[in-house]
Amino acid sequence: MAPTPRRFTFLLLDRFTMLPFAATLDALRLANKMSGHRLYDWRLVGTGGDFATCSNGSRMALDAGLDGEVTVxxxxxxxxxxxxxxxxxxxxxxxxxxxxxxxxxxxLGAVCTGSHVLAKAGLLDGRRATIHWENHDSFAETFPDVDLHRQVFVDDGSRLTAGGGTSSIDMMLHLIGRTHGADLAAQIADQMLHTAIRAGGDRQRLSIATRIGIRHPRLAAVVERIEANLENPVSPPQLAADAGMSTRQLERLFMRYLNRSPKRYYLEARLARARHLLLLTDLPLIEIAIACGFASSSHFSKCYRERYGTSPYRERGVQKAGTVVALPTRAEVLALAS
Known part of the structure; x- marks a missing residue:
């Protein structure tokens, strides 16, 4: 006897990202194909109209709008x-x-930045969750009651969240394998050329050394510690001592591999995080300053203007006025902007 198919309803928000949505949906399609049974059904809903617009400009036809009779x-x-x-x-x-x-x-599940909406609705309070790494800091500041993790995906029972990109594949393979067996999940992964199925505990991003292109393990460890301590900066002498080297040795390593001093690198990392919070949250300037290790908003504003050529007030004002402001690049987030 064929199993009763489980239905997935995809809520496509305006400017949704295509890859995580397509990966999630195609995993269901392949589950039906590889099993020879209709294990899953799906439908697409949106906030109004007949189409949802993707961030790449393409449009997806909807089965229903939220203003209609959509029951789950x-x-x-x-x-x-x-x-x-x-x-x-x-x-x-x-x-x-x-x-x-x-x-x-x-x-209830979410892919890419959909976790923000679930959290805004209060549906992730006290729950474990994840979101795309680019939005992690702003999410953590905005929703302190959510137990946020930097994992590929998080399964917290009736709440499922994936970081975006191909992490949606791993989340769906996890769900399909849990219900219909690991063999079917492996067959789907093979069809998708997904050669390494990641577990929920795997981290979203490449290692520090790989991302910034350095092969010096002690320097990579120092950079990792810097990224983990932006709110409460550690002094270069302390970083050096904890890494088992002199301050001068640490400075030489930074100049050789990263073309900047440890102090400058640290400042750029803090400012990159501040810019991210500025553009992705409504946090007051003083809270952003404190979250990024600045003792006062005036010192924060001075450093920000020197780094980005504008004040944080003006940058946020331009964004709210509707002008498109570029988000920090990956290099800026890593404090490696030239």
Whole structure:
């Protein structure tokens, strides 16, 4: 007897990212194909109209809008697909709809920045969750009641979150394997040319050494410690002592491999994080300054202007006025901008 298919409802928010959505949906399609049974059904819903617009400009036809009769049963799953400008997508109708599905007992999931919307609805309070690494710091500051992790995906029972990109594949293979067996999950991974199925505990990003292109283990360890201590900076002499070298040795390593002093590298890392929080949250300037290790907003503003050529007030004001402001690049987030 064929199993009753489980239905997934994909909530496509405006400017959702294509890759994590497509990866999630295609895993379900391949589960049906490889098993020879209709294990899963799915539908696409959005906030209005007949189409949802992706961040790459393409449009996806919707089966229904939230303003219609969209009901979700207890054994179904809702996947929130987020992308760009996620704070603007957490509208009251979206939040209210998600809360209704939670009360009905549906499993709620999110890919990419969709976790922000679940958190905004209060549906991740006290729960373990993840979000794309680029949004991790701003999420942590905005939603302190969420147990946030830097993992590929997090399975917290009736709440499922994936960091974005190909992490959605790993999350879906985890779910499919849990219900229908590891053999089917492996067959799907093989079809997707996904050669290494990552567990939920795996980290999203490459190692420090790989990302910044250095092969010096002690220097990589120092950089990792810097990134982990942006709110409470550690002095270069202390970094050097803990790494088992002199301050002069540490300075030579930074200049040789990163073309800047440890102090400058640290400052750029803190400012990169500050810029991220500035553009992705509504936190007051003083809170951003403190979260990035600055003792006062005036010192923060002075350093920010020297680094980016504008004040934090002006940069945030330009963003709110509707002008497109580039988010920090990966290099800036790593404090490696030239």
């Amino acid at each position: 049963a207890r054994d179904e799953a809702v996947i929130v697909c987020g992308g760009d400008d996620i704070t603007a997508q957490a509208s009251r109708p979206v939040l209210a709809w998600l809360r209704r599905q939670a009360r009905a007992g549906a499993t």
